[in-house]
Amino acid sequence: MPLIVIVDDRVSNRNIFAKLAASIEADITVRTFGEPVSALDWLKDNPPDLVITDYKMPNLDGAQFIARFRQLPNCEEIPVIVITVYEERSFRLCALEAGATDFLHSPVDHHEFVTRARNLLKLQRHQLLLANRANMLERELENSERTKEIALRDSSQRLAQVIDTVPALIRATARDGALLFANAYQAAFDGVDASSVVGSNTESIHGKERSDRDAALDKIVFETGKALPPFEEELTDANGFTRVFLTTKSPLRSNGEDVQGVLTSALDITARKRMEAHLRHLAHHDSLTDLPNRILLHECMRKLIARARRGDKLFAVHTIDLDGFKAVNDLLGHAAGDDFIKTVSKKLQSIIRDTDTLARTGGDEFIVLQSDVTCNEDAAELAARLLDAIEDSADFDGAPISISASIGIAIHPADGADVEELLRHSDLAMYRAKAEQGNHFCFYASDMTARARQLAVLDKRLQRAFENGEFVLHYQPQVDLATGRLIGAEALLRWNDPESGLVAPSLFLPRAEENGLIVPINEWVLERACEDARRWQKLGLGSIPVSVNMSPVQFRRRTAPLHVARVLASTGLDPRLLDIELTEGIVMSGIESVAADMRHLIDVGVSLSIDDFGTGYSSLSYVKYLPVSRLKIDQSFIRNLPTDPNDAAIVRAIITLGHSLDLSILAEGVETAEQMERLRAEGCDQAQGYYFGRPAPVEEFIRQATQAYSLARSA
Ligand code: C2E
Ligand code: MG
Ligand code: MG
Numbered sequence: 195m196p197l198i199v200i201v202d203d204r205v206s207n208r209n210i211f212a213k214l215a216a217s218i219e220a221d222i223t224v225r226t227f228g229e230p231v232s233a234l235d236w237l238k239d240n241p242p243d244l245v246i247t248d249y250k251m252p253n254l255d256g257a258q259f260i261a262r263f264r265q266l267p268n269c270e271e272i273p274v275i276v277i278t279v280y281e282e283r284s285f286r287l288c289a290l291e292a293g294a295t296d297f298l299h300s301p302v303d304h305h306e307f308v309t310r311a312r313n314l315l316k317l318q319r320h321q322l323l324l325a326n327r328a329n330m331l332e333r334e335l336e337n338s339e340r341t342k343e344i345a346l347r348d349s350s351q352r353l354a355q356v357i358d359t360v361p362a363l364i365r366a367t368a369r370d371g372a373l374l375f376a377n378a379y380q381a382a383f384d385g386v387d388a389s390s391v392v393g394s395n396t397e398s399i400h401g402k403e404r405s406d407r408d409a410a411l412d413k414i415v416f417e418t419g420k421a422l423p424p425f426e427e428e429l430t431d432a433n434g435f436t437r438v439f440l441t442t443k444s445p446l447r448s449n450g451e452d453v454q455g456v457l458t459s460a461l462d463i464t465a466r467k468r469m470e471a472h473l474r475h476l477a478h479h480d481s482l483t484d485l486p487n488r489i490l491l492h493e494c495m496r497k498l499i500a501r502a503r504r505g506d507k508l509f510a511v512h513t514i515d516l517d518g519f520k521a522v523n524d525l526l527g528h529a530a531g532d533d534f535i536k537t538v539s540k541k542l543q544s545i546i547r548d549t550d551t552l553a554r555t556g557g558d559e560f561i562v563l564q565s566d567v568t569c570n571e572d573a574a575e576l577a578a579r580l581l582d583a584i585e586d587s588a589d590f591d592g593a594p595i596s597i598s599a600s601i602g603i604a605i606h607p608a609d610g611a612d613v614e615e616l617l618r619h620s621d622l623a624m625y626r627a628k629a630e631q632g633n634h635f636c637f638y639a640s641d642m643t644a645r646a647r648q649l650a651v652l653d654k655r656l657q658r659a660f661e662n663g664e665f666v667l668h669y670q671p672q673v674d675l676a677t678g679r680l681i682g683a684e685a686l687l688r689w690n691d692p693e694s695g696l697v698a699p700s701l702f703l704p705r706a707e708e709n710g711l712i713v714p715i716n717e718w719v720l721e722r723a724c725e726d727a728r729r730w731q732k733l734g735l736g737s738i739p740v741s742v743n744m745s746p747v748q749f750r751r752r753t754a755p756l757h758v759a760r761v762l763a764s765t766g767l768d769p770r771l772l773d774i775e776l777t778e779g780i781v782m783s784g785i786e787s788v789a790a791d792m793r794h795l796i797d798v799g800v801s802l803s804i805d806d807f808g809t810g811y812s813s814l815s816y817v818k819y820l821p822v823s824r825l826k827i828d829q830s831f832i833r834n835l836p837t838d839p840n841d842a843a844i845v846r847a848i849i850t851l852g853h854s855l856d857l858s859i860l861a862e863g864v865e866t867a868e869q870m871e872r873l874r875a876e877g878c879d880q881a882q883g884y885y886f887g888r889p890a891p892v893e894e895f896i897r898q899a900t901q902a903y904s905l906a907r908s909a
Contacts, residue, residue: 525787667726684743806828830863859880
């Protein structure tokens, strides 16, 4: 509600002016005073919106009144209209200087009075509004400044907290190496107090070597004014633990341009590096033995080849393949097979030097890279020791296993220029070693590539031979040493090859074992032998038991008992006339499943012999747990029996042991009368060998048997 104050010493004027003022707009309060001092007294507590004053008044004139009015609080901007009869300029100036806003001439024109007063009121109101707005803005501005300040303070506090808690080392260093700042993580890592460390030289915290290195890097940042690209570094904390960091160094500028310090922040990437290393390790190592795998092996070989190019020594690649491991695996079970591989890998590892590499590249295949080889003898010497180590592993977990290995050796650069060629040639040499009955090492020779091709040809020819019925059986007599009578015949396989004639089993059976053809071949042998034995009976030769050799592969597949029963049924041969020869290798490797198959065979009614006895195992006592009825002493003990006391001792031990277990003993490979006499003297029961008869085709065997039979009858 606008307040208009009128000061005039004449009552009539006051009344007129009051009326006029009240007519300006609705809701106007008018207050009149006849004397200026009392007006001022009231005005100091009631600031008006407009003052209309006479100039010529008692006590104070208009100018004095205005001057004092302007001194009152909040009154300097309020419009004041002066009503005067004077027209002089000096008088007006005086009033203006005192603070008058406008003038009205007396006698007052009513319309002019109302118009001027209204305009001034409006102006006043407008100014008030502006002033308020300005005030408000000012306050708002003040407020917002304050919030910003608070926000800034808060965020820098928070930032400091963040900087303190991020798992990163953060510090700033000055040009002279003094520490400007270190976050809590950095301080904890260095084992110092973050607040007290500022200002000290980093050398006192990090030692000379590290701080020199840091200073050199910082220098680059100071000189170039640019950040360094992130780099990885290993840092050791106050407790001696080393961790990996990804470190960045960037310039700290104060007023835009000057580099005042270097900010070093290092992110702990130890876990990531560990994970990376773990993944890398997994990708490059065999999971069972933790040995390098083929990928890492290739990497090592490439390095060795590169070194060789720089004039280093030769290196040798030994490809090691276990002989007969498949049987061990199948018969003992995969878990035991795995344990066995681990045992072998440890043995091999203990043989090689630190500079050599042992890798596992297949189920039963290992490769040794032998560095610093000066001549073939170096490689031969290592290969021999590797073979010994593998034989050593045979006494595995208390159960002796017949295991040996074949090693092929290729030497860089003579036997191959690159990784692939070296591995291929070492592999070929290994196959040559295997072909030579295993437990053997062989150097690569340039004709081996041709041999590999021959092997593929052999596979095809064997398959065709089987389909074309080119296999035949020869029979070798077995005699009773006491009476000289025929007590059986061993069926021995031959390949009647149209190209090269009669081929001995040692030349094709190992290959047939490898490619699996042995199974159908041996099933044919069993059937043929049973038919022949049946025929001998029908021919009136009496009951001559037939011995059939069985392959480890048949026991691995566990088809032997069923097949034997089926063949006996189809041929009608009395089971007591069939003897199955198992090698020590089969008998020993399988323990449970082989023992079970052996019991099944016994149930069928056949008898079992252990062939080549004495070649594989030092322990003879296991025989008592097996359902066998005969041991066939290997011919290697018979050859020098009359002259070698060791062989004689072994043969005597086998005979004594066998007899104590109620087994009959047959000596294989008896070629001379001397050998026979000696065996007879030792109490050996039976014999087989060229001395009594060579393996012969069935017709030939029948002829000899008929003669022997009639001789015996006539005797
Ligand atoms: P083996 O079962 O130990 O057979 C005896 C081997 O000794 C035969 O060789 C035989 O010819 C040879 N031999 C016999 N008497 C003498 C002798 O007085 N002096 C010499 N130096 N050797 C003699 P062969 O026929 O070459 O057979 C070799 C091996 O092949 C056999 O050894 C046997 O393990 C295996 N074999 C033969 N036929 C078969 C078969 O049908 N199936 C399977 N799985 N293996 C067979
Ligand atoms: Mg045999
Ligand atoms: Mg034998």
